[in-house]
Amino acid sequence: MIEILSQTALATVQDIGRFGALRWGVGTAGAMDRMALVCGNLLLGNEEGAAAIEAQVFPFELRFDADCAFALTGADCAATLDGVPLPPWSAAKTRSGAVLRLGLPVSGKWRGARAYLCVAGGIDVPIALGSRSTQLRGAIGGLEGRALKQGDRLPLVPSIAGSPGPLEIGLVPPALAMPLEVDGCAAVRVLPAAEYDCFTQASRDALWSASWKITPQSDRYGFRLAGPNLEPLAPMEMRSHGIVPGVIQVPHGGQPIVQMCDAQPSGGYPKIGTVIEADLWRLGQAPIGSSVRFIETDWDGALAAGDETRNWLAEVRRLLDLYRTRSLGR
The missing domain is CATH 2.40.100.10 (Cyclophilin-like)
Incomplete structure (x- = not known):
């Protein structure tokens, strides 16, 4: 379980998005920064589209009520776990009772506006129209179709036997790897x-x-x-x-x-x-x-940009798989 401690606003549960429902008047929702969501899940060995918490108003605090692994991506919010600083775009393990705090986004070359907390297995909220994403306008998905509030408790998807597991390493954010x-x-x-x-x-x-x-x-x-x-x-x-x-x-x-x-x-x-x-x-x-x-x-330029993004993610997957293989070999 994860318990929300802060009197936050506009934090929601989001996954990769809800597709195929436009014909019913339901939008895609999903993470505003899908690259950050996917990378956080890759660090944990999750399915790439597993549900996470998207935070966009800070500070944001929560408590882990069970031992688990988690990853932080998106905006660098000078995160701390029980007061100990955590690097951005990285994964870590925590004990039950630990408090995670996300501060104001750090200024610099790339500031960012939204942070993503991915957990091993993902956030376990009901699937609605093929997605766990929160669509606020229609009150669909997520936790009761609404933004998270103080006192909310979110269950985690149970770990799957044989899943790759977390890597306590970091990634270079795509905004720095592919600046524009x-x-x-x-x-x-x-x-x-x-x-x-x-x-x-x-x-x-x-x-x-x-x-x-x-x-x-x-x-x-x-x-x-x-x-x-x-x-x-x-x-x-x-x-x-x-x-x-x-x-x-x-x-x-x-x-x-x-x-x-x-x-x-x-x-x-x-x-x-x-x-x-x-x-x-x-x-x-x-x-x-x-x-x-x-x-x-133009169309060709858009296709080339899509290829660049997919190739970058493919390289991230390759390097993480290689790191896992070498870790197991030791």
Whole structure:
């Protein structure tokens, strides 16, 4: 069991996401930084999509009520276990009664906004529509379909006989291994979307040249950005149609909204671009108040970015497997 100690907000149980339910009006949910979730599970020998805790308001504290192994990935929050500092992007073992504390994200080259606590076996909450992820808007999945609160107790999935087990080593975060910046600003790659050509040339140029600030009105549903107004060539009225995470919509006010993991599956605002799937984890770690840049790409560029991500994860798996093999050999 894990007991939540802090009076926290917006911490949720998330796995890799809920797929195949869009036709029923249920979004994907899942970790905002799926790379962090997968890496934490790899360190523990879990299934890669096992459910974990996503924390985004700090400090965040919990107590382990049983001996277990865990991994911390995502934002570096100067974590401590019973007051002893823990390195980020690493796994460790703990005893029953130990208290884990995540402080404010550390500033630096890569700060991050969300931390992930993965545990051996994963968080054991009911599976809803094929996923344990919390979808707050529909109160689906996770713990009673809601954010975690003080006093909540989360059971852990029992260890499976023959599972690889945890490795008490660390990983280089993908944001440092595969940096992507423009003029010192975090960046993501974007495909022009269906209504791209319906905006003025000045607006299209601004999409790529401006820095876009992530406003306090941003959340897991969508990131509301502040920057130059994006203006259409003529007023556009559209019927609601299907959308997915990453779509950049432009409401009548001209300030774009990027749909994120908890986005509704339909919308009627014109679409000027789409953040490629391979870069959504980068955007998911951008803190409120920070700025991001958009880099124009094409279909081939998006596929190449996906290959880069998959190849990096494949190398992580290879190295962890090699380390396990050598550890067993000793």
